[in-house]
Structure formats: structure tokens, C-alpha cells
Amino acid sequence: MKIGVLALQGAFIEHQTVLEKLGVESVQVRLPEHLDGLDGLIIPGGESTTISKLAIAFGLMQPLREFAGEHAVWGTCAGAIFLSREVGRDQPVLGLMDITVRRNAFGRQVDSFETLLDVPALARVDAINPPFPAVFIRAPLIEKANGSAEVLAALPDGGIVAVQQGRWLATSFHPELSDDDRFHRYFLELAR
Template sequence: MKIGVLALQGDFAEHISMLKKIGVETAEVRLPEHLNGLDGLIIPGGESTTIGKLAAAYNLMEPACASSDGPHAIWGTCAGAIFLSNDIGRDQPLLGLMNIRVRRNAFGRQIDSFETDLEIDELFKATGTEHPYHAVFIRAPIIESVGGNAKVLSALEDGRIVAAQEGHLLATSFHPELTNDTRFHEYFISLAS
């Protein structure tokens, strides 16, 4: 099992650390050829416009989208979820792989960042643990809607969607890499297997 982490911008080092913590081989992805031989790709949080522009400049858009050349599973966290989505209501480079509409910075500015516990049944089933998942939201997007075969994995108490899945594609509004809880990374590995 080998998982790549898009290492153009954002908190890629934290994802690599979490993957190593659970014994997964990792690769930093900066060029199209770095996608070869991967079982999955994580697109980290950071700044979605910058990630999109850099991915386009380094010719990563098409290879990341091509199932025959690219990884089998893709997970976008925060800005990565925006980049993975097919609709954000504005023009910027997107992979457009996942049938979700995402709104950037939906919770406000940096000062409005927060943490909360989430109940995530799929995560509980996959990892065998039933305690809530402590999620860190930093200038986070929300998933306004899911379409096609996408499904909601988790929502806040007020109904705002913060995690979704479509087959082997995963999107989270929050930052699992900024916690000590490896369950979301373990869940992603199960999708990539």
C-alpha cells in the first residue's frame, strides 16, 4: 500500500506523518510521474485557489483524474475537498471528480475556526470504535449538497454537511491530520485497498 500526498502547498507533511504512524508507505506528489504506482492520493488543506493553480502549472490535473494512470482513491481535506468537488459556484481550477457542491470559507474568517465532536457511522464500522471523532475546522468549507452517487458521511447538528463519500472518493471539511486520531486515515486506507 502506497499513498501519495499532493505536496504543492498546505499541510501535506501532517498527512504524511499520520500515514507513517499507521505504517503506510508514502510519497510526496509534485509532478505527474509521482502519481505512478500509488494506491491513493490525499489532497491536503491549504488554499484551494493556490493548489488548483499549482496543480495546473505542474500538469497534474489530467493525470490525477485519469483512473488508469492515477491513484484509485482520492481524499480531499478542507481546501482539498474544494479542489476535488465539481462545483463551488465560482471559476477556479478544480479536479471536478466528486458530485458535491462546496462553499469556501463557509464558517467565516480564521477567528471563527472551531473544533467539535462528530458521530460518523461509516468510520465507526470501518475502525471498530464508537467514540466521537474530534474534528478541527480552520476557515473550513461546507458541502452544500451531494449528487449522483455521493453520500453524506457526517453533518453538524444544524445539518451542514462536513464529510461526504462517492465510491473511492472522500471529502472532509475538517483537518483529520491535525489530531492524534488516525481513524480517518485508516478509513481512507480501507477505500484505497
């Protein structure tokens, strides 16, 4: 199995480190041809406007959409914004997942925090399934999950922070920054 990590900007190395620990080969994706032969793709957190500018400059927008049509794709934080259909402002996105996101939804004072999340779907990779330690950094909130997009996790106030739509995943937080590889293992199941 070979997983690509979009390596235009942001926390791509951190995802590669987790994949390496799991014994999975990973490839940095910067150009369309780097998508060849991959079983799945992770779009990391970072700055979604920068990621989209570079993706346009490198001719990646359409190749990424085509790749996602046939493979598992997971966006974390800025990556989730990039995967979404609606960001409520004029910003190029892939428009794949049927979700509406609000960038920087947690405001300045609490722009970064860690919290324990119940994620029932992770029982697929861990029968005991303790709460997941989720790291939020200037995170977006998923305001709506429409159509076949299913909510995997929400904050106690109901704010949606993880969604799955078929083989696509979006998380507002950064599982690559917590010492817990269950989301990565869950994604690898989707990529298989």
C-alpha cells in the same frame, strides 16, 4: 501499500506523519510521474486557489483526474474544494466529486473551531466508534451531495462536512490535525 500526498502547498507533511505512524509508505506528489505505482492519493488542506494554480502549472490536472478514475482519493478542506464539481465561483477544480461546496462558509469570527462529530461509517475501522474530534480551519461547507455522493457526517445544524462517493472521500475538516487516525485508516481501506 503506497499512498501519495499532493505536496504543492498546505498541510501535506501532517498527513505523511499520520501515515508513517500507521506504518504506510507515503510519497510527495508534485509531478505527474510521481503518481506511478501509488495505491491512493490524499489532497491536503491549504489554499485551494494556490493548489489549483500550481496543479495547472505542473501539468497535473488531467493526470490527477485519470488517477482518480482508478484509485482512492481523499481531499481534506482545500483538497475537498479541489475535488468538487461546483464551487460557485470561477476557480479551476478537478470536478470529480458530485458535491457543491461553499468556501470559507463559517465566516470570520468562527473561522477555526473543533467539534465532536458522529461518523457512523467509521464503525468499519473501530467497533466502539466514539465521536470524531474534527478540526475546522476556514473550512468549506458541502452544500449539496448529489448523485452517488453519500453524506458521512454533518454538523448539528445539518451542514454536510464529510462525503464519500465510491472510493473518493471529501472532508471539510482536518483529520490529520487531530490525535485520531480513524479517518486515515478508513481511507486506507478504500485504497486497498
